[in-house]
Amino acid sequence: MAASWTLRNRVAITLALFGAVVSLALATTIYFASHDLEARLIDDTLTAELDDYVARRQRNPLSLPEHTATIRAYVVAAQGGTRPIPDEIKTLAPGRHNLVVDGISYRAAVRKVRDQRFVVLYDTSALHQRETSFLILLSGSVLIVTLISALAGRWLAALIIAPVTELARRVAQLHPEDEPTTLAREFPWVEIHQLAGDFDTYLRRLHDFIERERLFTGDVSHELRTPIAVINGATELMMLDTTLDDKNRNRVARISRAAIEMGEISAALLALAREQGDAGSPSTECDVLPVVKEVIERYRDLFRHKPVTLVLDVGAPSHIQVDHAILSMVLGNLLRNALSFTERGEVRIRLDADNIRVEDSGPGLGTENPTELFQPYVRGSRSRGAGLGLSLVWRLCEHEGWRIILENRPDGGTLAQLSLTSGN
Helix, strand or coil: CHHHCCHHHHHHHHHHHHHHHHHHHHHHHHHHHHHHHHHHHHHHHHHHHHHHHHHHHHHCCCCCCCECCCEEEEEECCCCCCCCCCHHHHCCCCEEEEEEECCEEEEEEEEEECCEEEEEEEECHHHHHHHHHHHHHHHHHHHHHHHHHHHHHHHHHHHHCHHHHHHHHHHHCCCCCCCCCCCHHHCCCHHHHHHHHHHHHHHHHHHHHHHHHHHHHHHHHHHHHHHHHHHHHHHHHHHCCCCCCHHHHHHHHHHHHHHHHHHHHHHHHHHHHHCCCCCCCCCEEEEHHHHHHHHHHHHHHHCCCCCEEEEEEECCCCEEEECHHHHHHHHHHHHHHHHHHCCCEEEEEEECCCEEEEEECCCCCCCCCHHHHHCCCCCCCCCCCCCCHHHHHHHHHHHHCCEEEEEECCCCCEEEEEECCCCC
């Protein structure tokens, strides 16, 4: 989830949280400071009123108690006290108290002088209303400051990360195969300049690597064509020799087929290495059935020493756009694996309209996660190979848009299913 946040939003949220914390702390401090100050002022007022009333009563025992909109005074005594006295006041001990009389909240100051207790009440209901209003005002201020911080943070973030955004846009438009450009000189800011310089260095090295790989594949393609052409020419001449017996003629035919297959495989591998799609080896209308038969005949001879039966089951012939060499390589790897791990029994190839199934009666894959076998250098527990065959099959299928599935059969053995249509 966090990965989908933009840097601009992160800065805005950070500043908004910072503004909210600071304003909340400040508002809390102001509120409690104001509350404490008002409480002190009320207590000072009560003390002054209490001193004044005690002094007046001592001068004149009949002096009337204070009774205003906010202050009330009482004298609690067995004789000579004021009347009437609320029940909540009669039992108050000397000191400061908070109490409610007739639904009104008061702050009380009580002092005992000889056999009399002097009580002064201060009406705090209006004060509580002001505190509530002040608290609402402070809360609104916190929200406004938070909103302003978020907007300001978003605006500042846009200014701050504008060079980063521009660099990201420029880098996204670059391609490794293009001639590298110098981005660092276009971004004078120190940090962005360094980052752009790192991108320049990386893209230059990547471009040089791709260029070396392109030259290498071109050289390999050129150098392989010559010996393959020589082999093909020699086999053609040998096939024209009328003195060859049938046994040697079959051997020459196998050499010719192998040379043709080598040329196709070289072209397919070079196209795959260049990652140029079909540009280097264009697909042609290919009947899958002859390719399957060629692969079967090739491996029938190689594994004729094993008591394994090769069975071709044709459900529906397929005529789709496939590359002959790539299909031959994929089927060859799948069939070679099936024959290698099956000591006796049957290997069956099932051909449908757009699917090819290779089933064997061997021991199975030997792993609970068959998909990991498509990774380079990953081998099954019973494999003695390098772990590259199925990796090559996976890359070729990705190149062509095919789908390959490996799984263990319920009754033993392995099933490899190749779907020749894209998106299946």
